[in-house]
Amino acid sequence: MANNAEITGPVTQEDIEAAEKLKNEANDFFKRQNYNRAIELYTQAIEKNPTSAVFFANRSIANLRLENFGYALTDASKAIELDRAYTKAYYRRAASYMSLGKYKLALKDFEYVTKVRPNDQDAKMKYNECNKIVKKIAFEKAISVDKKEVNIADSINLDAMTIEDEYEGPSLEDGKVTMKFVTELMEYYKQQKKLHKKFAYKILIDVKAYLQKQPSLVDIKVPDDEKFTVCGDIHGQFYDLMNVFKLNGLPSEKNPYLFNGDFVDRGSFSVECIFTLFSFKLLFPNHFYMSRGNHETLDMNRMYGFRGEVTSKYTSQMADLFTEVYNWLPLAHCINNRVLVMHGGLFSKDDVTLEDIRKVDRNKQPPEDGIMCELLWSDPQPMGGRAPSKRGVGCQFGPDVTANFLTRNGLDYIIRSHEVKNDGYEIAHDGKCITVFSAPNYCDTMGNLGAFITMNGKDLKPNFTTYEAVPHPDVKPMAYAHSFFNLLCQ
Template sequence: MAENEELTGPVSQEDLDAAEKFKNEANEYFKKQNYTIAIELYTKAIEKNPKSAVYYANRSICNLRLENFGYALTDASKAISLDKSYTKAYYRRAAAYMSLGKYKDALKDFHYVTKVRPNDQDAKLKYNECNKIAKKIAFEKAIAVDKKEVNIADAINLDAMTIEDEYEGPSLEDGKVTLKFVTELMEYYKNQKKLHKKYAYKILLDVKAYLQKQPSLVDITVGDEDKFTICGDIHGQYYDLMNIFKLNGLPSESNPYLFNGDFVDRGSFSVECIFTLFSFKLLYPNHFFMSRGNHETVDMNRVYGFRGEVTYKYSSQMADLFTEVYRWLPLAHCINTKVLVMHGGLFSKDDITLDDIRKVERNKEPPEDGIMCELLWSDPQAAYGRSASRRGVGCQFGPDVTAAFCERNGLSYIVRSHEVKNDGYEVGHYGKCITVFSAPNYCDAMGNLGAFITMNGKDLEPNFTTYEAVPHPDVKAMAYADSIIGGMFY
């Protein structure tokens, strides 16, 4: 946020009244989950009365729900500076810190609240939960061997896993994914049943072995008359994923797909989504592609539900194995040398080339800056140039940055995901930066359409298909999320 309010001098009664009116109006939009308009109105309230901690704290929670963690952190800190006893602002700031993986900072805020409100049981619970996470992370670092984590895949003994007689679900054939298997799996999942752990582990081990051989930037060739589909974030919305296949056909050698990251988290059917996608990856390795998103990472999975879901449905060991697999997902794809697809966006430096992306050592958690981080986290902006990210990670880049990058690398345009769009997609930067988001009514709350892109190899002209959310079983979004974040976000 860009306010530089002067806090000196009294605020007139007229401005106080106007500010409260804006705040009350913003609150109504907040209840309707229209966070963008709510932010605009809270901002107007702040302009009228920059001395109210409440306005900043309210805007902070809106930014949290839009995943603008950097802005949320700034607003919460501002609220605290205005009213050091305002505990809600400490909660907001702690949520922003946790979303950014800064658990020690979050712990300090929770600790403060427990000190000033010793009888607040909710504060104690949040402090204890955050403390457990911080200690677990410290323990994981302490037991790392030669700065590398233990290889979970090597510890999996498939031979020791038996298929019980009562299991009636889909089975791999000679240890391989077949069309029959994945078709049966999708129906099995629709009925809220669980794939046997032996097959689940086998899929993960096979996908890891395949991905380890892939480059960080995958080149894709699409024939002149061939169709190609790009999907954005799915976020654990399995029944909406099934609707994409209903609308656009199942993946096949003649109907290839690229899923552009954030397959999991937030939505509560992430296990079903990822095993379906990984099954298609194994079935059609040269016609089904998957990019890593910022939610295919340890910190995001720990906070936003995927780790909790995998642990609930299978085990913490499998959750650890997913981490290993995700680290080998490619970071970007280039279609016919003309269209670059990544989850987040472009870079804080001007001289980045496709070869620089190819050279990235990706088998790790993303660092806080640099090419890998920005591919997963950056966002476009309307203004020229660059600015600090509202998310607190990556950067924001303007149309001039996109044009220069495309010219330098011989690209026609870029496709990215990472952001909810009301229409499911957005064409920006004079047609050179396209956002596609494929999770309609995101988190059962946002009311947005989903979209996917189709094109042919001849002209690579993007065509957009939009769709509404479809019904799903009564399991709410964020059902498996960290209890601290789930409570503060929803």
């Protein structure tokens, strides 16, 4: 939803009262986690009374919850413009900056609040916490420059890791993943137990070695009479991932899958999800595919829980190794030269070809613009043309952009993920742009269905299976997210 609909002209007392009523109604929807409806009502309140900083700040936090970081940033800035003394607006803007990895800009907002309110202990605490994050990141960067040639995967000494006698979990056989190993691993995880670090490290090292040999755009061939499944975001919802396999069968050479990014973060069983998926990747390398999402990145993992979860369950060294592995995940897949699958979406330029995607140097954190960034971050929009992204990264692209891209590259349609949909999927752009999202009741709050797509190789016609969330142990989403960020987003 666009962050527009501001009007000029005199605001009457009647407008002010109507706007206040709309804001209160919006607050009720916000409390019920219906953020889209809350945003609609805050927008209506702003139309009635565009002079209230509170309305913009409230819409900002609702946009933050929907990961519309660009809109959240714009709203928070507008709230500050309207009321420079409104502390909450600075906190909202700081949270937006942090979501976009712009920690120094967040620090400036906290610094400003501490200057204008020197006795505000809360502001001082937030400034100090943010300053710690900025210093830590600067320190990590300095170390990484010093150790530029160090390859974490190569520095791991597996031989020095002993398997304790009391370990009763699954074991690799001759250092290899087997079907027995994966099925035992999934059962072990259901009991909330932890894979031994020696096997965990070995899986990561082997996956990295495999992915390094893959192109940035992977071609997939599906025979005419065979089924192929595409899943969207999983976001650390391990028990819902198990339900997908229950509904659709375990991955195998006869039951191939593509998981389209955002395997981790938000949900607090991300470690379990990623080791299950990586195990299947090693077991069926030519029948199990994984695309990089915008959450397979350092900034997202730092804020939204994955880095904290890995460090809690294993070590910070393993968290660093994950970053190294994620850098090698392919950016897109093309099924039978007819369907392109990427996590985010299309591009800010008209002339992008499949060959351009294939040539992308992906072994890095995504830049703030260009093909790699847009593959991970862009979203479709119903109107034609392009618009700045609601997320503050990537772009929004219309049905004409999709049609032109498909024609230029001889494709039938695209599949992407990246956005929560109430039905678990959405068909847009005259059937040429399909969104699939596989994490039902996202973050235990959104109430959406999950979905996956099945098709056969002959006609590649998408069929949708939807499902509700299943129960999981009492570990809340974002349990491992940065506590300071959680505090900001209250």
